[in-house]
Each structure stands twice: as C-alpha cells, then as structure tokens.
Amino acid sequence: MRGKADIDLVRRQNRHIVLEVLRTHGPMPRVELGRKTGLSPASITSITTQLIQEQAMLELAEVTTRDPTRRGRPTVRVDLNPKAANVVAMKISIDGIELALADFSGNVIARKTVPLATYNFDPHKFGDVAAQSISNFLSQNDLEPKDVARIGIATQGVADSREGVVAWSPAFKARNVAVVAPIQNALGIPSTLANDANMIAEGVMANDHRRYVGTTAVVYMGYGVGMGLVIEGKVYHGSNGAAAEFGHMNHIPQGAICRCGRSGCLEAYAADYGILRSAEDLPDDTMPPSSAVNPAVMAALEAAARRGDAKAVAAYQKAGRAIGFGLARLIALLNPDRIVLAGPGTRALDLIEPTLRAAIEEGVVDALRRDVKIETVPINKDMIITGTIGAALRHLDSEIFAFGPKLNQPEYQELTP
Amino acid sequence: MRGKADIDLVRRQNRHIVLEVLRTHGPMPRVELGRKTGLSPASITSITTQLIQEQAMLELAEVTTRDPTRRGRPTVRVDLNPKAANVVAMKISIDGIELALADFSGNVIARKTVPLATYNFDPHKFGDVAAQSISNFLSQNDLEPKDVARIGIATQGVADSREGVVAWSPAFKARNVAVVAPIQNALGIPSTLANDANMIAEGVMANDHRRYVGTTAVVYMGYGVGMGLVIEGKVYHGSNGAAAEFGHMNHIPQGAICRCGRSGCLEAYAADYGILRSAEDLPDDTMPPSSAVNPAVMAALEAAARRGDAKAVAAYQKAGRAIGFGLARLIALLNPDRIVLAGPGTRALDLIEPTLRAAIEEGVVDALRRDVKIETVPINKDMIITGTIGAALRHLDSEIFAFGPKLNQPEYQELTP
DNA sequence: TAATTTAATTTGACGTCCAAAATAATGTTG
DNA sequence: CAACATTATTTTGGACGTCAAATTAAATTA
Numbered sequence: 001m002r003g004k005a006d007i008d009l010v011r012r013q014n015r016h017i018v019l020e021v022l023r024t025h026g027p028m029p030r031v032e033l034g035r036k037t038g039l040s041p042a043s044i045t046s047i048t049t050q051l052i053q054e055q056a057m058l059e060l061a062e063v064t065t066r067d068p069t070r071r072g073r074p075t076v077r078v079d080l081n082p083k084a085a086n087v088v089a090m091k092i093s094i095d096g097i098e099l100a101l102a103d104f105s106g107n108v109i110a111r112k113t114v115p116l117a118t119y120n121f122d123p124h125k126f127g128d129v130a131a132q133s134i135s136n137f138l139s140q141n142d143l144e145p146k147d148v149a150r151i152g153i154a155t156q157g158v159a160d161s162r163e164g165v166v167a168w169s170p171a172f173k174a175r176n177v178a179v180v181a182p183i184q185n186a187l188g189i190p191s192t193l194a195n196d197a198n199m200i201a202e203g204v205m206a207n208d209h210r211r212y213v214g215t216t217a218v219v220y221m222g223y224g225v226g227m228g229l230v231i232e233g234k235v236y237h238g239s240n241g242a243a244a245e246f247g248h249m250n251h252i253p254q255g256a257i258c259r260c261g262r263s264g265c266l267e268a269y270a271a272d273y274g275i276l277r278s279a280e281d282l283p284d285d286t287m288p289p290s291s292a293v294n295p296a297v298m299a300a301l302e303a304a305a306r307r308g309d310a311k312a313v314a315a316y317q318k319a320g321r322a323i324g325f326g327l328a329r330l331i332a333l334l335n336p337d338r339i340v341l342a343g344p345g346t347r348a349l350d351l352i353e354p355t356l357r358a359a360i361e362e363g364v365v366d367a368l369r370r371d372v373k374i375e376t377v378p379i380n381k382d383m384i385i386t387g388t389i390g391a392a393l394r395h396l397d398s399e400i401f402a403f404g405p406k407l408n409q410p411e412y413q414e415l416t417p
Numbered sequence: 418m419r420g421k422a423d424i425d426l427v428r429r430q431n432r433h434i435v436l437e438v439l440r441t442h443g444p445m446p447r448v449e450l451g452r453k454t455g456l457s458p459a460s461i462t463s464i465t466t467q468l469i470q471e472q473a474m475l476e477l478a479e480v481t482t483r484d485p486t487r488r489g490r491p492t493v494r495v496d497l498n499p500k501a502a503n504v505v506a507m508k509i510s511i512d513g514i515e516l517a518l519a520d521f522s523g524n525v526i527a528r529k530t531v532p533l534a535t536y537n538f539d540p541h542k543f544g545d546v547a548a549q550s551i552s553n554f555l556s557q558n559d560l561e562p563k564d565v566a567r568i569g570i571a572t573q574g575v576a577d578s579r580e581g582v583v584a585w586s587p588a589f590k591a592r593n594v595a596v597v598a599p600i601q602n603a604l605g606i607p608s609t610l611a612n613d614a615n616m617i618a619e620g621v622m623a624n625d626h627r628r629y630v631g632t633t634a635v636v637y638m639g640y641g642v643g644m645g646l647v648i649e650g651k652v653y654h655g656s657n658g659a660a661a662e663f664g665h666m667n668h669i670p671q672g673a674i675c676r677c678g679r680s681g682c683l684e685a686y687a688a689d690y691g692i693l694r695s696a697e698d699l700p701d702d703t704m705p706p707s708s709a710v711n712p713a714v715m716a717a718l719e720a721a722a723r724r725g726d727a728k729a730v731a732a733y734q735k736a737g738r739a740i741g742f743g744l745a746r747l748i749a750l751l752n753p754d755r756i757v758l759a760g761p762g763t764r765a766l767d768l769i770e771p772t773l774r775a776a777i778e779e780g781v782v783d784a785l786r787r788d789v790k791i792e793t794v795p796i797n798k799d800m801i802i803t804g805t806i807g808a809a810l811r812h813l814d815s816e817i818f819a820f821g822p823k824l825n826q827p828e829y830q831e832l833t834p
Numbered sequence: 835t836a837a838t839t840t841a842a843t844t845t846g847a848c849g850t851c852c853a854a855a856a857t858a859a860t861g862t863t864g
Numbered sequence: 865c866a867a868c869a870t871t872a873t874t875t876t877g878g879a880c881g882t883c884a885a886a887t888t889a890a891a892t893t894a
Contacts, residue, residue, distance in 0.1 A: 004455045005422075005430035006851055007880050013422035014881085031841060038421045040883050045843055072840025073890040214656050229750070231648060238752030239631050239788060249749035250742060250780040253669075262779070325667060329746050332666035333646070335655025362679070363667040371656060423882055424849050431850085448872060457852050462874055489871025490859040 014039060016402035018047050019056075022080050023106070023397065024206065027060055029075030048078055056084045056104075056401045080105050085149040085396055088134060088189075089388035091196065092155040092179075094118055094171040094291055097130060099137045101148075102389045104396070110141045111385075119290055123174035127182025134187060149400065151191040152392035153179055154199040154384050156224060158248075161193050161241025170224065170259050170290070194241060194391070196220075196384050200342055201228025201235050203387030204377055206394075214337035217330055219246060219323070221345025223292040224259070225267040229334075235391075247271065249329070251322045256284035269322035272298050272345070278315035279304075295344065302348045316351035323352065324359025331364050331372055341376045342383065349376060431456060433819035435464050436473075439497050440523070440814065441623065444477055446492030465495055473501045473521075473818045497522050502566040502813055505551060505606075506805035508613065509572040509596075511535055511588040511708055514547060516554045518565075519806045521813070527558045528802075536707055540591035544599025551604060566817065568608040569809040570596055571616040571801050573641060575665075578610050578658025587641065587676050587707070611658060611808070613637075613801045617759055618645025618652050620804030621794055623811075631754035634747055636663060636740070638762025640709040641676070642684045646751075652808075664688065666746070668739045673701035686739035689715050689762070695732035696721075712761070719765045733768035740769065741776025748781050748789060758793045759800065766793060 014037070021036045022028070028036075034044045051057035060077045082103040091098040096115040102108050114133045118126070138145065157169025164180025166172060180191050201218040212230050220226040227246030229236040236244065247267035248260050255264030256274065268274045268284075272293040277286055279301055305312035327339060341349065357374075380386075431454070438453045439445070445453075451461045468474035477494045499520040508515040513532040519525050531550045535543070555562060574586025581597025583589060597608050618635040629647050637643040644663030646653040653661065664684035665677050672681030673691065685691045685701075689710040694703055696718055722729035744756060758766065774791075797803075 002430065002434070004434060004851095005427040007424075007427070007882095008851095010422040010424070010427060010850095010881060013419065017419070017421060029841075041842065042844080042884080043882055046881075049843090069892095070840080071838070071892045073842075075841065227750075231653075236648075236751075239754040240752065245749045245752075245781075248781065249746045253738075253742060253776075253779065262781075264780075321670075325670060329666045330750060332662045333644075333747060333750065334653075335657065335659050335662075337656040359670075362670065363681075364662075364665065364679075421882095424851095425882095427850060446872075458873065459853080459875085460851060463850080466874090486861090487871080488861045488869070490873075492872065 011404070012402045014043065015047055015051065015404065016398050018044070018051070019080070019397040019401055020394075022057075022078070023393065027077040027079035029077050031075060033078070050404065051401070052078070054401075054405050055081055057081055082107060084401070086143065086147055087389060087392040087396070088137070088148055088151045089385050089392065090130065090134065090151060090153045091384050091388065092118065092130075092153065092166070092169070092171055094156075097133060098385065099134065100385045100389065101137070101141055101143070102393070104393065106389060106393055108385075108389070110137070112137050112140075118171045119173055121172065121174075123172065123177040126172075126177050127179050128186065130179065131183045131186035134183065145187040145189055148187075148189050149396055150392045151183060151187075151189050152199075152388040153183075153191060153193045154196040154388045155179070155193065156196050156226070158245060159193050159195045159241055161195075161237060163240070164191070164193050166193070168260065173290075192392075192395075194237070194388070195226065195228070195244070197226030197244065197246075198228040198235050198237065199387035199391060200226075200383045201230055201387070202391040203383045204228075204340055204342065205230055205233075205235070206387070206390045207377075212338070215334055216338040216340060217244075217246075217327075217334070217336050218340045218342055219327075220343040221270065221323070221341065222272060222343040224271045225323070225345075231334075246326060246330070249326055251325060257287065259288045259290075266322050266326045270319040270345075274322075275315045275319050276301060278318050279312045281311060298344070298348075302351065305348070305351050313351070316348055317355040320352035320355030321359045324356040325363050327356070328360045328363025331360070336372055338373045338375065341374070342379075344379055346376050346379060428821070429819045431460065432464055432468065432821065433815050435461070435468070436497070436814040436818055437811075439474070439495070440810065444494040444496035446494050448492060450495070467821065468818070469495070471818075471822050472498055474498055499524060501818070503560065503564055504806060504809040504813070505554070505565055505568045506802050506809065507547065507551065507568060507570045508801050508805065509535065509547075509570065509583070509586070509588055511573075514550060515802065516551065517802045517806065518554070518558055518560070519810070521810065523806060523810055525802075525806070527554070529554050529557075535588045536590055538589065538591075540589065540594040543589075543594050544596050545603065547596065548600045548603035551600065562604040562606055565604075565606050566813055567809045568600060568604075568606050569616075569805040570600075570608060570610045571613040571805045572596075572610065573613050573643070575659045575662060576610050576612045578612075578654060580657070581608070581610050583610070584659065585677065590707075609809075609812075611654070611805070612643065612645070612661070614643030614661065614663075615645040615652050615654065616804035616808060617643075617800045618647055618804070619808040620800045621645075621757055621759065622647050622650075622652070623804070623807045629755070632751055633755040633757060634661075634663075634744075634751070634753050635757045635759055636744075637760040638687065638740070638758065639689060639760040641688045642740070642762075648751075663743060663747070666743055668742060674704065676705045676707075683739050683743045687736040687743075687762075691739075692732045692736050693718060695735050696729045698728060715761075715765075719768065722765070722768050730768070733765055734772040737769035737772030738776045741773040742780050744773070745777045745780025748777070753789055755790045755792065758791070759796070761796055763793050763796060 017037050030044050030048060034041050057078055058081045060079055082105040084104040087102050089100045096113055099112045100108050101110045155166050155169050156171055158167040160167045166177040166179055168175055180193050183191050197220045200220055204218050205212045213233050216230040218228040225247030227244040229244040248265045250264050251266040251269060252264045256268040257263055258265035258268040273288045276293055301312055305316050434454050447461045451458050474495055475498045477496055499522040501521040504519050506517045513530055516529045517525050518527045572583050572586055573588055575584040577584045583594040583596055585592055597610050600608050614637045617637055621635050622629045630650050633647040635645040642664030644661040646661040665682045667681050668683040669681045673685040674680050675682035675685035690705045693710055718729055722733050
C-alpha cells in the first residue's frame with residue numbers, strides 16, 4: 001500500500017517528473033516540458049521559477065540559430081544546472097578501483113584509475129583506503145567532500161546494498177568486505193553500493209527510457225556473467241540488493257566448478273574463463289584463475305572458432321547452451337518483455353547464438369517465449385560508470401531536489417513594527 | 418515514471434487507502450482509521466461522509482458490549498457496505514468449473530460446481546458455455562448480470578491475461594482457448610483471467626498483508642506445481658500475465674517428460690503424477706495421465722514412504738531435489754525475502770524437505786540464501802476461489818470506488834431565475 | 835506601424851489537506 | 865445529580881498546488 005497523499009506529495013511528484021524529463025531528454029523550452037509532463041503552462045511556470053531560484057535549473061542564453069520561418073515569441077530553453085551538485089562513481093575491480101566525477105547534468109568532469117591489489121587486501125582496510133583514494137581524487141579536482149552530494153559504488157559479485165557490504169566478490173578473497181560505512185564515516189557523503197550488472201541496467205535503461213516499461217533482463221557477458229533486472233521500469237534490487245545473480249544460477253547440478261566455489265553455476269560455462277576452460281579441454285573441476293582473462297586471449301579464441309577450430313566452436317556452443325537454459329528458466333519465472341545482451345562477450349554472439357536460441361526453445365513452453373524480444377546493445381567499456389552516475393543523479397532528483405529547498409526554514413523574518 | 422500528480426490523485430489515493438484498510442482489517446472506528454492511514458480526523462470525516470453517501474460504506478449500529486471502564490464519547494465503527502457490489506469468481510479445472518458469488522465485503526453468498534468435460538471441449542464453445550453457466554448461476558441467486566461488477570477467472574496453466582486467453586492448460590487439449598471475450602460479450606461484465614497460482618498468492622498475501630512488503634514466492638504443490646510471485650507487495654503478472662510458471666521451469670535438460678509435452682520441467686519430478694511415476698519405477702518418458710491423480714493414491718504413497726518403502730522415499734526425495742534446485746535458481750535471480758509452500762503437496766513436506774533444503778544449499782551462493790525465510794501455509798481447498806474474489810474486490814476498490822461517484826454528472830442543475 | 839503568432843506569466847477559482855476550535859456523547863466525582 | 869473529564873467526531877478557516885482564462889512578452893509578417 002502506498003501511503004497517504006497530500007499537497008506535499010503533489011509538489012514533490014511534479015517537480016520530480018520535470019527533472020526527470022529534463023534528465024532524459026535534455027534541455028527544452030517550457031512549452032515542451034508542459035507537453036512531456038502533462039502539466040499546464042501555469043504549473044510549469046511555477047515549478048521552473050522555483051527550481052531556478054533554488055539553482056537546480058537554469059535558462060539557457062540561446063545562441064541557437066532558430067528556425068526563421070517560425071513566428072511568435074521565441075522559446076527559452078531550460079536545463080538542469082550542472083553546478084547544482086556533484087556525484088562520484090566508484091567501480092571496484094579485481095585489480096583496482098576506478099573513479100569518476102560528474103556534475104548534475106551527468107557530464108564526466110574527471111576520471112582516475114587507482115591500481116590496488118584487491119584480491120589479497122585486508123578486508124578491514126579496504127574501505128578506508130578507498131575513502132582516501134576518493135579524498136585525493138577530489139583534492140586533485142579542487143573539491144572538498146562537502147561539494148559532493150552522493151557516491152555510487154559498483155562491484156562485481158554479491159553486493160548487499162542494505163548493509164553496504166560486499167558479501168562475496170571475485171575481487172576479494174575475503175567475504176563481507178565493508179565498503180559503505182567506512183567511506184561515509186571518512187567523508188560524510190551519502191553512499192550506496194550496488195552490483196555492477198544492476199548499474200549496467202541503469203545505464204541501458206536511461207539511454208532508451210521509453211522502451212523499458214515492463215520487465216527487461218540485461219545480461220552481461222565477459223569476465224563473469226551478470227544480470228540487471230528491470231521490473232516495471234525500475235531496477236530490481238531484491239531483498240538486500242543482491243538480486244539477479246544470474247551468473248551463479250545453477251545450470252547443471254554437480255557441474256563445472258565456478259569462481260564462487262560452487263559447482264554447476266551458469267558462469268562456469270559461459271564466462272570468459274569457463275569458455276576458455278572448455279576450449280582447452282581442461283577438466284570441469286579445474287580451478288578458475290583468480291584474475292581476469294586477458295582480452296587478447298579471448299580474441300584469439302574467437303578467431304580460432306571462426307576458423308572452424310572444433311574445440312573452440314564446441315566451447316562457445318556450450319556457453320550458448322548454458323545461457324540459453326538460464327534464460328529459459330528466467331522466462332518461465334518472469335515472462336519478461338525483453339532480454340538485452342551486453343558486455344564484451346557479445347563480440348562472440350554469432351558463435352553463441354544458435355545454441356542459445358535452441359536451448360530457450362527446448363527449455364520453455366512456447367506460449368511463454370513467443371513474445372520475448374532478444375537484443376544486444378553496443379559494447380561500451382564505461383557502461384558501469386555511466387550507469388552508476390545516472391543512478392546517483394536520479395536519486396538526487398527524487399530525494400533532494402524534488403523536495404525543494406531546506407524545509408522549515410523561512411526565507412525571511414516578517415518585520416512586525 | 419509515474420505521471421503527474423494533482424488534487425484528483427490525492428483524493429483517489431486517500432479514498433483508496435481508507436478502503437484498503439477496512440478491507441484488510443475489518444470494521445473499525447474513524448479514529449482508528451485515522452491512525453492506520455495517517456490521515457487527520459478532519460480528512461477521515463470528509464472521506465467517510467462521502468463514501469457513506471455513495472453507499473460504499475456504512476456505519477455499524479453497535480450492539481457491541483464496549484469496555485465500560487472507557488470514558489468519553491463512544492466510537493462508531495464504519496465498514497464496507499456489503500451491498501455496494503457483487504463479484505463472481507470462476508475456477509477452471511480439468512473436470513469442470515467452479516463458481517462463487519461474493520458481496521463487497523468478501524462474504525461468499527453462493528457457490529456452485531458445474532461438471533464439464535473440459536479436456537476435449539471445443540475451444541470455440543468453451544467461453545459461451547461458461548458464460549451460460551454464470552448466467553444460470555446468477556439467476557438462481559436472483560441476480561442479473563448488471564448486479565455483478567466484476568468476474569475473476571482462474572485457470573491452471575499459462576494464462577495470457579492481456580488477451581484473456583488460456584494459452585496452454587492441462588484442462589484443455591486445445592491451445593489458446595478464449596475465455597474473457599465470450600464472457601464479457603455475453604454478460605457485459607468486466608472480466609479478468611489469471612493463473613491459479615497467482616490467485617493463491619493473492620489470497621495468502623491478503624490474509625497476512627503486513628508481511629508481504631518485499632518479494633515473496635508462493636509455491637503451490639499438488640496435481641501440478643505453480644507459483645505466484647509477490648514483488649514489492651503486489652502480485653507480479655509478467656509481460657502478458659503468464660509469469661511464474663515455476664512448474665515448467667526446466668530442471669534438467671532432456672529430463673523426464675511433462676504434461677506440457679516438454680522434457681525436464683520441474684513439475685515432471687515434483688507434481689503428484691511425477692512423484693507417482695518415480696515411485697512406480699516407470700521410465701521418465703511415460704506420458705503423464707491427462708486427469709488429476711486421485712488424492713487417495715497420493716495418500717497411500719505418502720503412507721508407504723512413511724513406512725520406509727524405499728521407492729516411495731526415493732520418489733519424494735527426487736521431488737524435493739527438483740523443487741530445491743528450482744528455488745535455488747529463483748533465489749539467485751530474485752533474492753526473495755520469503756518463500757511460502759502451499760497446496761496439498763505440503764502434506765508430504767516432511768518427506769520432501771531434507772532434499773529440498775540440501776538442494777538449495779548446493780545450488781546457490783550462501784550470501785544469497787542466508788536471509789530467505791521458508792514457510793508453509795495451512796492447506797485450504799478454497800485458496801484459489803478466495804484469492805480470486807479478493808483480487809476482484811481490490812480491483813473494484815482502486816478502480817471504481819476510489820474515484821467516487823459517476824464523474825462529470827452534476828448532482829443538480831442550478832436554477833437561473 | 836499594426837496585426838499575427840507563439841511563449842510565458844498572472845489571476846482567480848477550486849479542491850483537498852490540516853490544525854484548531856467546536857460540538858457530541860459518554861463516564862466520573864463530589 | 866450537576867459540573868467536570870474524557871474521548872470521538874465535525875466544523876471552520878487557512879494553506880497550497882493545480883488549472884482555465886486572461887494578460888503580457890517578444891518575435892515575424894503585412
């Protein structure tokens with residue numbers, strides 16, 4: 001049950017959709033804003049006036065060449081004020097952390113990669129070291145922690161976002177590495193932790209927002225296999241933020257060994273290392289390497305398969321079958337509208353796709369699978385960072401700027417003579 | 418993105434939560450309604466006055482013995498007006514249809530079972546025959562179609578609720594049996610079709626509403642295996658209403674044959690007929706019977722297993738393992754807060770549970786499974802009917818009564834002298 | 835320069851919420 | 865039993881955000 005509604009909710013909701021429209025469609029005149037939101041011109045005037053007064057929005061001084069055949073008063077476009085806030089995105093990988101600083105419009109202002117031997121890192125130290133790295137990163141950009149409104153953190157593996165703890169990740173030998181608390185304590189900036197595949201889904205969805213109204217599963221294929229689940233247009237985070245561990249969904253009971261230590265995970269057949277292990281004809285119980293597979297090695301394997309190398313071809317077929325059965329199970333459970341394949345693994349999609357589709361056909365009632373659309377998105381190395389920034393900004397939109405300026409703080413004191 | 422908000426939305430939302438509180442907690446005084454909804458006494462007065470005037474609500478003339486130590490003005494309890502509307506629930510089974518008539522308070526006024534050889538029924542006729550049965554049922558209760566506000570229809574199998582068509586069901590040999598359209602055309606009553614397991618989930622959730630805030634999977638075990646998925650407190654229906662076909666989620670590629678015609682579905686190991694087939698040592702490709710297994714046969718099998726009959730024990734263990742791996746896959750994907758086991762199959766839970774839990778342990782990263790609660794609900798033959806009625810009534814609450822009386826229809830015409 | 839066109843703002847009415855005051859209906863107490 | 869205390873409900877009046885309609889603004893066209 002949603003809670004009670006009042007005039008406050010109305011204001012918040014409408015300010016929110018104005019911000020959301022600007023964020024997804026870019027600057028536009030007020031009339032257009034009215035059309036897109038469904039609000040009357042009067043309300044748009046009222047809302048934009050406030051937002052501009054609060055510095056969350058600004059009018060663009062047009063230098064634009066406007067269509068000279070159009071008559072009437074020219075439009076004035078409004079846009080999010082880039083200076084309204086800054087956010088930091090941090091991505092935890094096995095060999096270091098990646099940092100990005102963005103303004104309120106989503107422009108990336110600075111980036112930095114900090115090499116860090118995460119795998120054997122003392123789990124009690126990691127958060128502090130990360131906080132220090134962020135602090136340095138900010139100094140280098142002439143910012144202080146108070147200038148940053150939010151930090152979004154993405155990690156491989158199982159992220160417990162309620163506790164702000166990396167429950168398990170290939171990046172750490174240790175379990176339950178605390179991340180959010182030490183960073184928040186050190187810097188005083190509200191921070192959230194999420195699974196990297198969920199952040200890819202945030203990015204994919206933000207890019208083409210209208211299409212993600214129902215349920216979409218975004219599958220990431222690469223050094224691992226992950227998934228971000230978009231349900232009713234919102235990224236689904238499960239009971240503690242660790243949802244959609246598609247890669248560690250069981251494929252075959254007592255099957256091949258996985259990085260997570262269990263047997264039969266889908267990833268053990270379809271991640272880079274799994275494909276490589278099949279192609280090299282190593283036994284299924286060969287321990288996966290603790291570091292990522294060199295992209296050049298994967299490129300060579302692809303080339304071999306395209307030349308017709310039987311073992312390479314078979315390895316990709318096996319991967320396709322694993323992903324296909326995983327998707328079949330997903331379809332049976334969730335009946336999604338759309339499945340999006342993403343990540344470097346899609347480079348070999350042609351090698352994978354036939355068995356992938358055959359497995360879906362074999363694994364699920366046709367009544368369920370007939371409507372699902374399967375697509376790919378272009379490979380983009382930065383999807384995780386972009387998605388994390390987008391998620392952080394959308395959070396600011398709805399939780400800070402939609403409310404308006406500091407509450408219960410009158411602008412001026414009435415003088416009583 | 419939710420749409421714009423206005424004063425209209427506020428009214429609707431607040432009327433809706435008032436109705437919802439009454440529906441889930443039963444009659445209560447206005448003060449209590451205010452506490453439960455968070456609305457002020459003034460607003461409660463305003464809303465209840467309107468609803469009473471519209472005949473959707475009534476004041477109870479108290480005959481109650483009230484606590485004599487309490488001082489102050491006595492409370493007056495308000496309740497939903499049972500006469501505000503009627504709904505019909507219809508359940509399609511393999512051997513007939515079951516009908517129930519309920520009032521706006523959810524009291525079942527009448528029931529009827531209509532035997533019908535559904536399996537070989539002409540698919541083009543079924544909807545018309547069902548409509549005729551409903552029409553007769555109403556006549557027998559001195560009602561006309563115009564007195565019924567909604568019909569909810571539940572079926573086994575894959576229900577395409579967007580099209581109102583039974584895409585596939587063990588009850589029909591035919592595919593794509595149209596149900597909603599013929600009934601709506603014949604009777605003029607808005608109708609919806611849903612999967613029976615989803616309706617069980619509606620019922621389970623309505624009974625103990627506070628506990629289903631996050632994600633819950635309600636598993637039905639019996640003549641088949643089904644699932645209703647509650648996500649963020651709402652039953653999830655997927656892209657076309659056919660979600661959560663847990664029973665037809667693949668368990669083992671190229672495994673045992675299922676009623677749906679495919680191989681390796683979970684149901685083929687864990688539904689009544691699957692367990693029986695294992696226990697009788699029949700080969701995995703033995704065609705399942707087209708009718709339900711006699712409950713007495715299942716009771717005998719349970720008894721045999723409890724006596725220690727090796728084959729019976731092994732059959733239940735196999736069933737537990739199938740469900741366990743299915744749940745492990747579900748947990749990996751959705752990280753639910755709660756899994757509820759329901760249906761007659763839970764009578765044999767003690768026989769199934771050890772392998773079920775072992776399979777979950779084997780099949781999913783412990784970080785994901787550590788928080789999930791596994792529970793059972795008492796076996797209740799009527800859960801599907803009750804759930805269907807509840808869903809229909811909640812739909813009326815939000816889509817009819819929350820809006821208020823007929824729109825754009827002034828109460829009186831102003832006289833201009 | 836006046837008319838036309840389109841954009842944006844201002845004005846005034848409406849509906850809903852809420853706090854505070856008033857009213858209602860009972861029990862308690864001297 | 866009358867005055868007081870207590871609790872429930874309604875009434876009153878102010879606030880706020882939306883919207884339709886009127887007004888103002890800023891351009892092009894004739």
